């Protein structure tokens with residue numbers, strides 16, 4: 001047996017790379033055509049085939065995707081601004097994108113079992129100031145999009161979905177990216193499909209897609225012909241080439257994640273101090289992250305200590321997210337949020353942690369994760 005300190009780490013993320021990618025990147029560098037050219041076009045068209053949607057627009061981050069998506073699909077109130085209803089249990093980018101558009105993020109608490117935004121909480125927050133609903137597919141599990149869509153239609157609101165973590169996930173028999181008015185994906189290095197940094201937006205609306213394309217490129221309808229407010233959110237050719245190479249393998253890679261998640265659920269299912277994200281249909285989940293909650297009292301160890309001990313043993317556990325967005329210093333100061341405002345999201349943030357399920361883990365490594373968790377919890 002290899003001593004613990006000599007064994008390689010069980011990594012929580014391993015960005016895809018292969019010889020074909022390396023070749024493409026070198027050929028792009030030598031070509032001199034570095035930004036938003038043929039590779040980006042091909043990446044967009046292959047993604048739209050994969051997802052089954054009319055339009056895909058590539059940008060240079062998931063944050064940019066959300067910012068552009070919100071700008072293109074919302075109509076601000078005549079008095080200026082408006083409110084976007086979203087989840088407090090997400091990455092700050094979700095809410096920051098609303099603020100970047102002069103809109104106010106309004107949070108609705110999450111479901112304690114799925115960790116996704118609770119439609120009944122959304123309903124309570126809808127008012128004459130609301131301009132959009134922005135659900136998040138947390139850790140790759142689609143939000144309750146059917147109910148959210150119904151609420152949106154009833155109130156004539158667009159749904160701008162934060163699908164940053166959900167490429168390859170499904171809902172209502174369709175792929176994520178083909179359901180909401182606009183869906184925004186991240187292709188950051190750790191994501192199921194990555195481009196280093198990057199992201200893309202999907203929509204079936206021709207007019208929204210046209211606006212998105214303009215906003216991505218300084219608001220220009222054509223060269224030096226600016227029709228709306230815009231930015232430089234263009235994607236690099238090398239990023240598109242990295243992403244393109246992964247598309248054929250994405251379903252297979254996601255299937256590996258699913259198998260690892262199944263093994264972890266079965267292997268750890270008998271530990272009473274652990275709880276799992278409720279997933280009614282495992283094949284609908286993109287399994288970006290495998291999330292658990294720890295009952296610290298029952299376990300006799302704090303969540304943070306457990307995560308540290310796992311890391312010490314070479315198992316890269318993580319906490320995503322230790323603080324809900326409304327309790328980030330900026331949000332507390334700007335919007336007067338305080339503890340107790342969204343109790344379910346706050347409780348989950350205190351209990352949640354993640355274990356590695358990335359597709360390049362071997363079965364032995366997955367078993368090592370299970371054995372290490374069990375050994376730490378049994379000695380606590």
Ligand SMILES: Cc1ncc(COP(=O)(O)O)c(C=O)c1O
Nearest residue numbers: 061062063091093094164186188
């Ligand atoms: C839920 C969520 N929203 C938005 C983003 C922002 O994406 P990016 O980091 O590509 O800007 C992320 C990425 O980490 C995310 O996980």
